[in-house]
Amino acid sequence: MPAVIEVRNLHKKYGADVAVEDVSFTVRQGEIFGILGPNGAGKTTTVECVEGLRTPDRGEIDVLGLDPRRDRAELTQRLGVQLQDGRLPDKLTVGEALRLYRSFYRRPADSPALMDALGLAGRHRTRYADLSGGQKQRLSIALALIGSPEVAVLDELTTGLDPQARRDTWGLIQDVRDRGVTIVLVTHFMEEAERLCDRVAVIDRGRVVAVDSPTALTEQVHGGRRIQFRPSVPFEDGLLTCLPDVTGLTRRGDLVVVTGTGDALNAVTSVLARNSIVAEHLRVDQPSLEDAFVALTGNPPPGTGPAVAEPGTEPR
Ligand code: ATP
Numbered sequence: 103m104p105a106v107i108e109v110r111n112l113h114k115k116y117g118a119d120v121a122v123e124d125v126s127f128t129v130r131q132g133e134i135f136g137i138l139g140p141n142g143a144g145k146t147t148t149v150e151c152v153e154g155l156r157t158p159d160r161g162e163i164d165v166l167g168l169d170p171r172r173d174r175a176e177l178t179q180r181l182g183v184q185l186q187d188g189r190l191p192d193k194l195t196v197g198e199a200l201r202l203y204r205s206f207y208r209r210p211a212d213s214p215a216l217m218d219a220l221g222l223a224g225r226h227r228t229r230y231a232d233l234s235g236g237q238k239q240r241l242s243i244a245l246a247l248i249g250s251p252e253v254a255v256l257d258e259l260t261t262g263l264d265p266q267a268r269r270d271t272w273g274l275i276q277d278v279r280d281r282g283v284t285i286v287l288v289t290h291f292m293e294e295a296e297r298l299c300d301r302v303a304v305i306d307r308g309r310v311v312a313v314d315s316p317t318a319l320t321e322q323v324h325g326g327r328r329i330q331f332r333p334s335v336p337f338e339d340g341l342l343t344c345l346p347d348v349t350g351l352t353r354r355g356d357l358v359v360v361t362g363t364g365d366a367l368n369a370v371t372s373v374l375a376r377n378s379i380v381a382e383h384l385r386v387d388q389p390s391l392e393d394a395f396v397a398l399t400g401n402p403p404p405g406t407g408p409a410v411a412e413p414g415t416e417p418r
Contacts, residue, residue, distance in 0.1 A: 103130040105164075106253055106284050107152060112161035114147050121147040123308030125161075129253075134275065134285045136299035136316075138292075140401040144308040145288045149255050152286070153183050166252060179208055182251030182283075184259065188242045192231035196222060196241060199230065200248060207249035219274060220244050235262045243271070247278065254278065257288040272298055292392040302391070306399040316391045323394040326363035329370055331381035332356050341377065345369045 107129035114122040122144040129135040137145045150156040152163055154170030154177055163170055168177045190199055200217070204210040217223050220240040225233070233241065239262055246254050259275065260268040268291075275298060279285055289295055295302050296316045303313045312319055320326075326349055339351050347366035352359045360370055367386055374381050395401075 103132055105129065106131045106166055107135075107286065108162070108164040109148070109152065110162045112148060112151060112163065113159050114144075114151060114156065115159055120308055122151070122158075125305060125308065125310050127303045127310055127313055129284060129286055131284055132279065132282060133300040134279050134287060134298050136295040136302035137286065137288045137305060138290075138295055138302050138395060139305035140399055143305045143399075145305055146257060148305065149257060149286065149288055153181065153255055154178075178206070179249060180252045182246040182249055182254035184242050184246035184254070184256040188245075190230045190241075192229060194230050195226065196228050196230070196233070197226035199241065199245065203245045203248045209250045211248050211250045213244075213248065216244050216247060219277070221270065236264065236267045239263055239267075240271070243274070247283075251283060253284045253286065255286045255288075259287055259289060260291065260294060268294070292390065292395060296391045304395065304398050306401075311398045312394075316394075319394045319398075320389045320391055321363045323389065323397040326361055326366060327389065328387040329360045329362065329367055329384070330387075331358055331384040333358060333374070334380035334382060335378075337374075337377065337379055341373060342370055345373065 105128045107127075109128075110126050112122050112125040113120075125144065125148050127135075137149065139145050147156065151158045152165060152170060154174045157171055165177055166180050168180075170177055194202075196217075200213045204213060214223070217225070220243060222237065222240055222244060225237065228237075230238070230241075239260070243256065243259070246256060256275070260271050263271060272294065275285060275287070287295070287299060299316060301313060301315050302319060304311050304319070312322070314322065326347075333356075342348050342360055343351050345362070345366070347364045347369050348360055348362040349366075350361040360366065362370065371381065371384075
């Protein structure tokens, strides 16, 4: 797939403080690309430079063949943005906000359909101040999509949503991608990245420490899944370490721990069966993206665990 965003050696300081040291990545057409990192890693600064809201000190950014600063007016027509702290005036109604935003674009989306898809149908006359936290979040997604963008950048998409609203939003984002929109997702939630993203860039202290699919990241970091068992009869390590998907074998007493990628489980169990070895107490552990995140950044993921919606924010 062709690249729709290319960031090369981005560097950005606020005064003397370096927010982004050296960030490079490519987003391909039609993918959901995640940007993950600890608090203060430089994620928002990076996407704000991509959106043309901030001027990099160094580096090059190409979005849909445009320079975000020089071609800002054209880019605004083709790039949808959900800001991390986007707020609207309290008295503005949902309908007014959508009408206002529609007026900015050459090819606006059908707002009733968008409101339906986002669970905002019937909220036309509701003022911004009277929306629940979840509804405000969904409105901000609607406003990011109202211009029928080719690329949407969503910063903290589901923060503040309850688990059901979060899952609904994931479904919506998948639908949007299936309609051909490329999505860049800045997220704190490992499960969100694991479920939604085709590829993820992990940013730590202003640098990209890894870019890959969530599955490949977990496999790289831990040598893949861990298969442990007690063999019914002794065997030589070489019986399993020669298998292409096996990345390691250790023994703890009579317990054998095999790490491997791809089809390692099938390969290991077939070889054991062919040699009349029974794998007793067989257990398979699949490392998570959270394990990979900790290994890559040395930090626990920000906001570990499901976010809790503010009391009374959902549903309304
Ligand atoms: P979070 O996950 O907490 O949103 P982030 O990875 O998005 O963090 P940024 O918001 O890009 O990180 O911030 C990177 C660094 O730059 C932080 O140290 C932050 O304090 C600093 N920073 C961000 N915005 C500004 C600003 N407008 N002025 C000065 N410093 C800033």
